[in-house]
Amino acid sequence: MRFQMIEAARAVGGSFAVAPADEHACITSLTWDSRAVSEGALYVALPGERVDGHDFAAAAVAAGAVCVLAQHALSESAAAACREAGAGVIEVADTAAAVTQLARAWRTCLAGRVIGITGSTGKTTTKNLVRDVLAAAGSVVATRGNQNNELGVPNTVLAADAGTANVVVEMGMRGLHQLDALCAFVRPQWGLVTNVGESHIELLGSRENIAAAKAELLASLPEGGMAFVNAANDMTPLVRQLAQLDEHGVTCVLYDGSAEAAARRESLSAADAALPAVWATDIALDAQGCPRFTLNAANFAGMPAPVSVPCALELRGMHNVSNACSAAAVGLAAGMTADQVAAALGAAQPESGRQEVLHTPAGVTVINDAYNANPDSMRASLSTFAALEVSGRRIAVLGDMGELGDFAPALHEEVGAFAAGCKLDSLVCVGQLAQRIAAGAQAAGMPAGAIVTVADWQEALSSIAPELAPGDAVLVKASHFMGLTRVVEGLVK
Template identity: 60%
Template structure:
């Protein structure tokens, strides 16, 4: 972002309460956390249930903020401080909405390609892979972590410079129309949908409705110049393409598939897929990356991932499709895929002092990612025993009971030596596992983190491995932390 106080006020409908010392000085970043402020940034005071950002305007100014966006005039000492620091204070009707207004304005200054990434599962990992692949040959800005909501999405755009060649925007949603609202100011050039699964089924009610909501990203692509990337192994690939009227609007579709050459469901103009897939002893995939329609000659490039799990082959093929479409060489794409690392809390393998291994995947969970994580865990070469600690999954509504039982049935089919289920809904995982034939003595129902740690303290021995997986609200990362400490 490079906007002066007058421009900020104009695009947000704001009033400048305190003029900056230099009207030409540009604000070069944005944050609503006073602890993150850097020199020249704009601090946005967001109201909250527990904390009001207006209470930290003075702290932000002292930290070097070039301006503050507020909904109420600061007290006299804070306004005096702003004048002393040469900073602007701008009053708007709603600071959260003003962030979107800023992003909408700044989007018109971006000359690079903006790529939207969404999907029921794998969107953060895929966004990271796209970021890393694109960075092999282009300047890139991408969504930090999983900041894919109405605040994080505009912040991603505001983090880019006009010269940034690729902006990768992860876009989350919980209901119909939300992606369309984000796309209204993001204005994506390309769109990638990782898959259509069961995440957010609580609000949408069916996978058909989820597909319709995900298609909003592809519907927002510009006719004639846009490009869509869809999962050819997903039964909804054709539905997405048809709903977004890709063929009718002259938008080429690239199909990717981690398990073989994609079919014709989405009428793809190009295909990217994996062949000869295998896992090493640590569950990391090895495969041959194949592609046609994106390069002058068909691609057959050996690939090896640092990420674990077969499900990441599909994510890697999605990122490879984007990289090849950007004009990167297959060897560049393969090298970037090999060096891309998981974020903390996502299939993070930790060697504990007790001689056992922790697989920390407690950042988030839904039925699809839970099954994938269990399969990946059981593909690891483990000299001792395997224990899975599974917690509640959120946002499943009326489908919650069956979804949890389904995960239990999946767990029962795998070589687990113990299953610890944490939480009220997770007790249904235990029920599903026992109903599918897992021995009752292998199953433990736990009320909270302390109970889990107590159980594992008795069970774990050198050479064993433990998987920790649940929706983020369960806080099961504390299990991993407790085992390491």
């Protein structure tokens, strides 16, 4: 972004509590972390229950911030530090809301394509793959990490330059109309839904309501836009229906990374068979659990006949074939060739905490998938783990999954039953809900002696670390609040 301070004040409806030395000085970045300030930054002071960002305003200015966005008066010493540095202080009623207002204003300056991505699982991996594919053909800015909330989404828009070719925005939601609110200022021209699963079912109550929430992204697309949907997901017909793509003049693009993709194409209606599409065939996993497949595509602009190219991923897990196909569809729609897309997919690397393979000094393989979890991603991770070549034992450390509400006990038991069929030598269940994982696994035939239940990450680490031997492999997965990344850290230190 690039705002003169006076322009930023107008955009957020604020006034200068401390006048800057030069109100036409440019703001070129934004942060609410005083430790991440760079020259020319706007520091956003966010109030909090334990820490008030206003207390760090002086430190932010000392680090190079040219302006502070505040929602109450700074201390006298902080205000004096701003005056001495020539930095401005813009006061508003709500600093978090002001970030959205600033992004709304900056969005009008973006000349490139804005792509929104949502879904129950795979959002962040898909966003990363779309970013990596499009980066092979032009400039791209994408959501950092999984900053897909009310602050992260506007921050992604603000991180783009006016001439950035592609802005890839990951969008999370926990209820109805939240995507509507994000799309109102992001204004994506293209939208991608990875799938509709059970994540956030606690608040939404049913998969049908989850589908309705996801459809909000596609319903926001303008005439001439493109909607990328997962042909293998059973809720996609409902998402398409709710989004009313045809009525809005939006082109639907199908992608399918399932083993049934070719057979499913045979049963498509004539209208759907004519849509732009990407699908996978000849899918296999190598010894490390990385997919190899044939990437097929048809009906894209400039593609007179279907094309097929080999594709090999460095990401692990059969589920990543679907994520790769969705990113390929975006790349092909943007005018890239199938060969260019396959090469970019092959070069993509996994993000820390998502099927990250680590090795301990003692020769134990640790699969760090502890960033987050829901029933679908648990099953996908367990399937990948089962396909991994292991000379020793397979040990899965699984923790509680959040935001499942009244469905939680049954869904945890289903994960346990699935785990029982995944070639595990030992299953360590961490947390109160994870006891239902243990129950499900035992009911499905896993020996009781192979199942351990513990209260927290410390107990999990102490129960497995002394027993590990060279050649063993450990999968660690749970919702982020369980803190199981500490198990990974304890094993690989």
